[in-house]
Every structure is written in structure tokens, then in C-alpha cells.
Amino acid sequence: MDIHPIRTKADYAASLAAVSLLVDADPAPGTPEGDALDILTILIERYEAEHFPLAAPSPVEAIKFRMEQAGLSVPDMQPYIGNSNRVYEVLAGKRALSLAMIRRLHEGLHIPAEILIGTA
Template sequence: MEIRPLHNEDDYRSALATVSALVDLDPERGTQAGDELEVLSVLVERYEQEHFPIERPDPIEAIRFRMEQGGMSVADMAPYIGPPNRVYEVLNGTRPLSLTMIRRLHSGLRIPAEVLIGVD
């Protein structure tokens, strides 16, 4: 088992191929193959975080996505945001999310608070 840092795209692709093959084998944890899979997975994840970062979605995009995902209408958002006119104002960007709205959206719809606040 030769494991080394991933310095470039070729190293990354090679590690991905090895991880894929190891996943297909489904090795037991604590075995040589299981340890290799665990270590390579960490290296691949780190490389991806550095080279292919995923930005947090815009808070309004996250709300719209959750609404679409749950088949929710503007009326369904009343417990989280308020009456329909307020929901429309938030979705159109003319009214900011209040702390109360953020808390309700987070606890009720499981939208991460970090996304709703817009913090990295």
C-alpha cells in the first residue's frame, strides 16, 4: 500500500480509481484494504475541498429549493415566514429574513442556519 499526498489532477484521478475499486470490494474496517480506503477517502476529500469548493447557496435559493423539494406553496410557508404577502416579499428579496424566520425555517424545514444567515 503506497499512499502519498495528491499533488495534481493525475494523482487525484488515480486515487479516485483506487477508491472506486476498493468500494466495490467493500473491505472490512481495520483490514489493510479497509485502512487504505479510509486514508485515500480523506485525501480525495481534502483535494476536492481545495480544488472544487462548493459555495453555500443563497438563502432565498435554499428556501425556494426546499419549497420545490417538499411540494410547498406560498401558503405552506406561513408557519415559517408569515402571511403570504410577507412570504412573497422575502422570496422577491424586498424583505430580509428576521431572526425569528431563520429559527423557524431551520427547525421546521431543516435548512441549515449558516445558509439562511449567509455565513461561510
């Protein structure tokens, strides 16, 4: 298998097709096929990071995502944000997060602080 940097859309498409075949074959780690899969995966990830960057979520989107992930409701958020009115205001974007809220959300729900601050 000829492995080279992914520079074009055609290279990207060919690499995706090669990875698909390798994944279906399920090669053992340390074999030539397993090494090819590892290398192609790294190259694809690098190409995608450069050509299809993902924007960081807003603090409210991150909180809603974590709530959905963990099956949390508004009452469950009160220890992190405050009374239910305050939770609704934050989730509606009508109230900014305070530093104390950011700390509690980060420590309790493991939401990255840089996302909650809005610097990511």
C-alpha cells in the first residue's frame, strides 16, 4: 500500500476508501495492515482538522449537551447554577454565567472551563 500525505480531495477520498477496507479486514496491531490503518487514520485526522475545523460550542450549548448526555433536568442543574428561574435564564441565554457557576459546572459536570468562559 502506497501511503503519502493527503493534499487533495481525491487523496482524501482514496484514503477514506482504504481505511474502510482496512477496518472491514480488522487487522491485528503491529501487522503491516494494522500499521497502515494507524498511519492513514492520523493522516485523515490531520486533513480533516485543517479542512473541516469544528467550532467550539457556546457555553449554553455545552451545558445543554451535558444535560442531555447525563439525563439531567432543570432541578438537577440547581446545585451548579442556582434556583430554577436562574437555570432557565442561563439556558435561554438571558443570563451570563458567573465565575462561581463556571467553577461548579466545570468541577461537577466536567465541562471544560475554556468552553464555559467562551475562549475555546
